[in-house]
Amino acid sequence: xxxxxxxxxxxxxxxxxxxxxxxxxxxxxxxxxxxxxxxxxxxxxxxxxxxxxxxxxxxxxxxxxxxxxxxxxxxxxxxxxxxxxxxxxxxxxxxxxxxxxxxxxxxxxxxxxxxxxxxxxxxxxxxxxxxxxxxxxxxxxxxxxxxxxxxxxxxxxxxxxxxxxxxxxxxxxxxxxxxxxxxxxxxxxxxxxxxxxxxxxxxxxxxxxxxxxxxxxxxxxxxxxxxxxxxxxxxxxxxxxxxxxxxxxxxxxxxxxxxxxxxxxxxxxxxxxxxxxxxxxxxxxxxxxxxxxxxxxxxxxxxxxxxxxxxxxxxxxxxxxxxxxxxx
Amino acid sequence: xxxxxxxxxxxxxxxxxxxxxxxxxxxxxxxxxxxxxxxxxxxxxxxxxxxxxxxxxxxxxxxxxxxxxxxxxxxxxxxxxxxxxxxxxxxxxxxxxxxxxxxxxxxxxxxxxxxxxxxxxxxxxxxxxxxxxxxxxxxxxxxxxxxxxxxxxxxxxxxxxxxxxxxxxxxxxxxxxxxxxxxxxxxxxxxxxxxxxxxxxxxxxxxxxxxxxxxxxxxxxxxxxxxxxxxxxxxxxxxxxxxxxxxxxxxxxxxxxxxxxxxxxxxxxxxxxxxxxxxxxxxxxxxxxxxxxxxxxxxxxxxxxxxxxxxxxxxxxxxxxxxxxxxx
Numbered sequence: 001x002x003x004x005x006x007x008x009x010x011x012x013x014x015x016x017x018x019x020x021x022x023x024x025x026x027x028x029x030x031x032x033x034x035x036x037x038x039x040x041x042x043x044x045x046x047x048x049x050x051x052x053x054x055x056x057x058x059x060x061x062x063x064x065x066x067x068x069x070x071x072x073x074x075x076x077x078x079x080x081x082x083x084x085x086x087x088x089x090x091x092x093x094x095x096x097x098x099x100x101x102x103x104x105x106x107x108x109x110x111x112x113x114x115x116x117x118x119x120x121x122x123x124x125x126x127x128x129x130x131x132x133x134x135x136x137x138x139x140x141x142x143x144x145x146x147x148x149x150x151x152x153x154x155x156x157x158x159x160x161x162x163x164x165x166x167x168x169x170x171x172x173x174x175x176x177x178x179x180x181x182x183x184x185x186x187x188x189x190x191x192x193x194x195x196x197x198x199x200x201x202x203x204x205x206x207x208x209x210x211x212x213x214x215x216x217x218x219x220x221x222x223x224x225x226x227x228x229x230x231x232x233x234x235x236x237x238x239x240x241x242x243x244x245x246x247x248x249x250x251x252x253x254x255x256x257x258x259x260x261x262x263x264x265x266x267x268x269x270x271x272x273x274x275x276x277x278x279x280x281x282x283x284x285x286x287x288x289x290x291x292x293x294x295x296x297x298x299x300x301x302x303x304x305x306x307x308x309x310x311x312x313x314x315x316x317x318x319x320x321x322x323x324x325x326x327x328x
Numbered sequence: 329x330x331x332x333x334x335x336x337x338x339x340x341x342x343x344x345x346x347x348x349x350x351x352x353x354x355x356x357x358x359x360x361x362x363x364x365x366x367x368x369x370x371x372x373x374x375x376x377x378x379x380x381x382x383x384x385x386x387x388x389x390x391x392x393x394x395x396x397x398x399x400x401x402x403x404x405x406x407x408x409x410x411x412x413x414x415x416x417x418x419x420x421x422x423x424x425x426x427x428x429x430x431x432x433x434x435x436x437x438x439x440x441x442x443x444x445x446x447x448x449x450x451x452x453x454x455x456x457x458x459x460x461x462x463x464x465x466x467x468x469x470x471x472x473x474x475x476x477x478x479x480x481x482x483x484x485x486x487x488x489x490x491x492x493x494x495x496x497x498x499x500x501x502x503x504x505x506x507x508x509x510x511x512x513x514x515x516x517x518x519x520x521x522x523x524x525x526x527x528x529x530x531x532x533x534x535x536x537x538x539x540x541x542x543x544x545x546x547x548x549x550x551x552x553x554x555x556x557x558x559x560x561x562x563x564x565x566x567x568x569x570x571x572x573x574x575x576x577x578x579x580x581x582x583x584x585x586x587x588x589x590x591x592x593x594x595x596x597x598x599x600x601x602x603x604x605x606x607x608x609x610x611x612x613x614x615x616x617x618x619x620x621x622x623x624x625x626x627x628x629x630x631x632x633x634x635x636x637x638x639x640x641x642x643x644x645x646x647x648x649x650x651x652x653x654x655x656x
Contacts, residue, residue, distance in 0.1 A: 097499060101437075109429075135575050137473060145465060147475045149494065149576045156495040160488050166477065167484040171425060247463050248477045 001028040001037060002077040006065060006111060007085030008041025009051065011187050012127070015231045016083060017041055018053045027239050029079040029120035042074055043086065044103075065107035075114035080122040081238065084111045084161075090131060090290055092193035093154040104157035112164055116173035125238050126165050128180045128250050130223055131155035133295045143299040144252050151293045162250040169249050177237050178250025182223040182298070184230050186321040195290040199224055202260065203267050203318060206277040207326065213282035216260060220288070221296030223255035225310075226317035233308040240306045252300040254310035266314040270322070329356040329365060330405040334393060334439060335413030336369025337379065339515050340455070343559045344411060345369055346381045355567050357407040357448035370402055371414065372431075393435035403442035408450040409566065412439045412489075418459060418618055420521035421482040432485035440492055444501035453566050454493050454506045456578050458551055459483035461623045471627040472580050479621045490578040497577050505565050506578025510551040510626070512558050514649040523618040527552055530588065531595050531646060534605040535654070541610035544588060548616070549624030551583035553638075554645035561636040568634045580628040582638035594642040598650070 003020060007013045017039060020026065028034035039058045046062040054060075063070045065086045075082055086107060093100035108126075115122045133142045134151035150156045158180075165176035187200040198215050199222050205212035225233075233253050245251075258266075264279055304310065311317055331348060335341045345367060348354065356362035367386045374390040382388075391398045393414045403410055414435060421428035436454075443450045461470045462479035478484045486508075493504035515528040526543050527550050533540035553561075561581050573579075586594075592607055632638065639645055 137576060145475050147473050150491070151498060151575060153495055153499070156491050160491055163478070163484050163488055167481055170479060171481070247479060248465065 001026060001034040001079035001081065003036055003039045003081050003083070004042060004075050005039070005083045005085060006042045007087065009043040009045070009047050009060060010085060011189070012184065012227065012231065013041060013043070013083070013085045014051055015227060016234060017058065019231050019235055021053070021055065021057070023235065026081050027123065028081065029122065034079055040074055065110060066102045068110050068113070071107075071110040072114045072117060075111060076118055078119055080115070080118050082111060082115055082122060082124045083234065083238070084108070084124060084126045087127075087157075088154070089192055089194040090152055090154040091195040091287065093157065094152060094286070094290065095193070097153055100153045100157055104154070105160060108157070108161040108164065112168050112174065116168060121172070121175040123238055124165065124174050124176045125234055126161055126176065126178045126250070127234065128158045128162050128178045129155065130180050130182050130252065130255070130298055131294055132159040132162070132180060134293045138295060141297040141299060142252070142295040144248075144302045152290055166247070166249050170247065175242050176249045177240070177245060179234050179237050180250055180252045181230060182225040182253055182255035184227050185224050185317060187227070188321075188325040195287045196222065198260070198287070199263065202263055202279060203321065206267060206279060207271065207274065207322070208277065209275055210277040212277055212279050214260065214279050215282055215284035215287040216291055217283070217288065218259065218261040218264070220260045220291055221257060222291065223257050223295060223298045225253060225255045226320055228320055229254070229309050229311050233303065236308045237303075237306065244306060251302040251306065252298050253303055254300040254308060255298055256311055256314065257297040258314060263314070266318060270315050270318040329354060329362040329407035329409065331364055331367045331409050331411070332370060332403050333367070333411045333413060334370045335415065337371040337373070337375050337388060338413060339517070340512065340555065340559065341369060341371070341411070341413045342379055343555060344562060345386065347559050347563055349381070349383065349385070351563065354409050355451065356409065357450065362407055368402055393438060394430045396438050396441070399435075399438040400442045400445060403439060404446055406447055408443070408446050410439060410443055410450060410452045411562065411566070412436070412452060412454045415455075415485075416482070417520055417522040418480055418482040419523040419615065421485065422480060422614070422618065423521070425481055428481045428485055432482070433488060436485070436489040436492065440496050440502065444496060449500070449503040451566055452493065452502050452504045453562055454489055454504065454578070455562065456486045456490050456506045456508045457483065458508050458510050458580065458583070458626055459622055460487040460490070460508060462621045466623060469625040469627060470580070470623040472576075472630045480618055494575070494577050498575065503570050504577045505568070505573060507562050507565050508578055508580045509558060510553040510581055510583030512555050513552050513645060515555070516649075516653040523615045524550065526588070526615070527591065530591055530607060531649065534595060534607060535599065535602065535650070536605065537603055538605040540605055540607050542588065542607050543610055543612035543615040544619055545611070545616065546587065546589040546592070548588045548619055549585060550619065551585050551623060551626045553581060553583045554648055556648055557582070557637050557639050561631065564636045565631070565634065572634060579630040579634065580626050581631055582628040582636060583626055584639055584642065585625040586642060591642065594646060598643050598646040
């Protein structure tokens with residue numbers, strides 16, 4: 001079978017690609033596990049060097065997801081699965097509304113239309129976000145049945161894709177599943193335009209011995225999950241029986257709720273004798289406002305019932321990062 | 329000021345046009361009531377004869393709402409209000425998914441983009457529908473805070489427009505308000521492709537002395553409202569202070585909950601000595617399935633708090649129809 005990952009050369013896309021290759025099979029159009037013959041990592045920017053851990057089955061393709069013809073050519077094949085990560089992220093979407101509509105809405109419909117045109121019922125896993133929740137009526141703790149009223153353009157485009165995914169699935173055009181991601185930590189490398197980037201930077205930069213300018217207050221509360229857990233959750237959601245998901249195809253992914261102060265304490269606890277850069281307050285009102293609008297706590301009963309994993313605690317997330325990237 | 333009504337030559341569009349002309353003013357860009365200088369009724373099909381009750385300020389324009397350039401030309405002006413009714417309706421959208429996306433999604437974005445391009449903050453009233461609600465987790469009675477999981481393409485496109493309206497409003501591009509309409513009764517004339525059409529036909533046809541073939545069971549429960557009440561509600565929503573609506577811009581409109589058996593009983597009660605056509609069972613599984621998926625009961629606390637009217641009872645709705653159309 002063929003696997004297409006949009007946003008496939010991003011941090012999560014690449015980790016998922018390697019996890020799928022290691023897993024060896026995915027449930028395909030036949031209704032049984034099928035070997036991965038071909039994998040396309042599609043992204044708007046492609047890395048200058050081929051990333052590690054990708055064998056000859058993997059092709060990296062650069063291009064614009066709002067180009068319908070290109071997306072139709074790439075997302076095609078007799079037995080096909082799609083993981084749709086490509087997205088303008090939160091702060092980026094607040095800065096450029098038109099780009100967010102083009103990439104996230106037009107791009108999302110292109111992915112769905114391409115999967116619809118393929119034979120059978122391709123499984124399409126869409127990475128949504130807890131940023132779909134928001135608004136003055138949002139409860140302190142959100143769950144799968146909380147009304148969705150996003151207060152960012154990013155969150156709005158995510159829930160529109162969820163609704164389209166539901167309807168394409170209901171109509172029998174494809175087999176869609178949506179994963180509402182918490183803030184994924186600890187991302188290595190350079191920060192992107194996600195307003196939640198501090199929740200990685202506050203660990204990554206001090207661990208690299210670099211002082212970190214923190215754009216939000218210590219009391220800011222975030223629902224976070226480790227990248228290993230999130231990638232395993234996405235894979236588990238793909239493999240779940242369609243009937244177990246029901247007519248509402250998107251689920252909250254499990255997370256742990258932490259204040260920034262708790263993140264900093266956790267780093268001190270786990271880092272042991274490592275020299276750490278300092279965390280310096282550098283408030284950014286725009287970032288603070290976006291993060292304050294998101295849910296700081298959530299429940300994910302549907303994902304847990306489907307067997308998706310949850311993090312044990314913050315310490316294990318930090319230890320995994322040190323193991324994976326500590327020497328980089 | 330200038331008023332544009334999309335779907336403006338439809339039943340509700342025309343009734344609203346006449347109500348606005350009778351009202352004389354609308355809250356405009358100045359923040360105060362302004363006289364109506366110009367009104368455009370835009371629709372895909374235009375009536376062969378000019379409808380009654382429209383003076384020289386009113387221009388009827390035919391065209392395709394998915395034509396961005398045309399919509400940008402029509403929805404323009406220094407002081408502007410828009411009422412966006414144009415839509416592929418429920419059964420029609422189930423039959424032609426691609427047309428529903430083109431008219432309801434592309435068309436909806438065209439309306440929003442045109443209002444965004446106009447100076448100031450044009451008020452844009454979008455007619456959504458209780459069909460946004462649905463799914464296996466839907467409670468018996470829905471309210472403004474119920475999670476929205478539509479199970480028709482029509483409902484999906486309506487909630488996508490609601491979400492876009494929220495975000496265009498939040499960004500300061502326009503001043504959007506959404507009205508989730510119940511099933512509006514009693515529509516005169518020929519039936520359209522709405523699955524809810526029986527809730528008008530079951531009154532209209534017998535009152536005309538014609539037998540009516542009822543596509544749903546007598547136990548089917550619907551949330552309905554009279555057209556006078558709905559038009560007044562839409563007008564009241566336009567005139568409401570923006571701050572009174574808050575960050576979730578769409579509200580349920582009030583309705584009364586009736587089974588088909590109660591509709592038939594009510595007609596017998598109000599019709600008095602009039603000769604009535606018979607109601608004959610002619611089950612249509614597709615229509616029944618769509619209607620069974622909708623909420624039969626709802627609450628509309630936000631609309632009531634904004635001063636929108638509610639029907640007293642079914643009898644007054646039937647009497648109003650006989651008064652308005654009984655001799656037609």
